[in-house]
Amino acid sequence: MSTVVRLLAELIAIPSVNSAFLPARHPHAGEKRIAEFIAHVATSSGLAVEWQPVLPQRSNLLIRLRPRGKARHTLLLAPHLDTVNVVSDAQLKPVRRHGRIYGRGACDTKGSVAVMLQALLTLAAAPARPATTEIIFAGLVDEESGQSGSRQLVAKPFKADLAIVGEPTRLALATAHKGSVGLTIETRGRAAHGATPWNGRNAIHAMARVVQLLTRDYAAQLQRKRHRLLGAGTLSLGTIDGGTQINIVAEQCRLGVDRRTLPGESAAWARQAMAGFLRAHGLNARVSTVKLKSCPALETDPRLPWVQQFLRLNRQPRGVGLHYFCDAAVLAGGGIPSVVFGPGDIAQAHTANEWLGISQLEQGSAKLLRFLKSLP
């Protein structure tokens, strides 16, 4: 078993479910144990570690590989340490089968943690390390819920020439991703006895029209605006609830909409645009944003020298775009140009039988190491 494969197996065996998805003090909750394991691996290789408190018992882990000479540049390797919850405890036992490793986080994003850590450790043990570039591995907490790890990192402020965020991209360098805005739409009516519905005004009927207009006309409108790497923005209806009981005309109804945005479309803009659309169709609905569930889109200049260098070494004509969002947009918002790179496919993330191809893992650490070695 290669070192990076063994490392991933060890990481899967340490649960690090985001605390937001579990009851308080659940033994699987939080990134503390996995971060301590990684810190131990790093210090055993002679690297300096630092802790950055984010939430109670949850700290970002920073590992520094100092250059041979005076540091003039900084590269940040930034995977997150948390995972979504497991569907069964079997997901905490790494299983190797048919060229794959199965387990929670294999793909999202312990595979990237293993690739980045392994590349850093290999470089630390190599006779030559970059002359003037400091490489910092930042194991971030809380990506899967509130992204408070990446928010805290840039709040400091923290400067770097480039951040490579670890997420499954099938080893393609991504320079753009969509953003996400959580929206709630509310319609209101007037309650009446279910036997005399003509005395009331039904909020569910109004919402039925909202649903039809959004999924047909508004979705078609979104399709007409296309980004070169990301295609069109989308919407998905995630939740609906309304009324209080079966024999009362529904007085209110609420719809939860997941709106995936393109670069340049802020949460406030997405909210106003949707509210304006509904108004123009004669619908009196209130649209509001769900603050904690929003992340801006990412668009990083592909002409940046290190981005060009990575693309060239990776034999990629251009950066790719991702439909999902991640910490890259938060770091970019804090002034660090950010890209995304990691083994595996997002289609395997968050699934009941999450897995990662071993060839992706091994190629990933080789590709990243080649880039790290090319740094000044």
Ligand SMILES: [Zn+2]
């Ligand atoms: Zn992830």
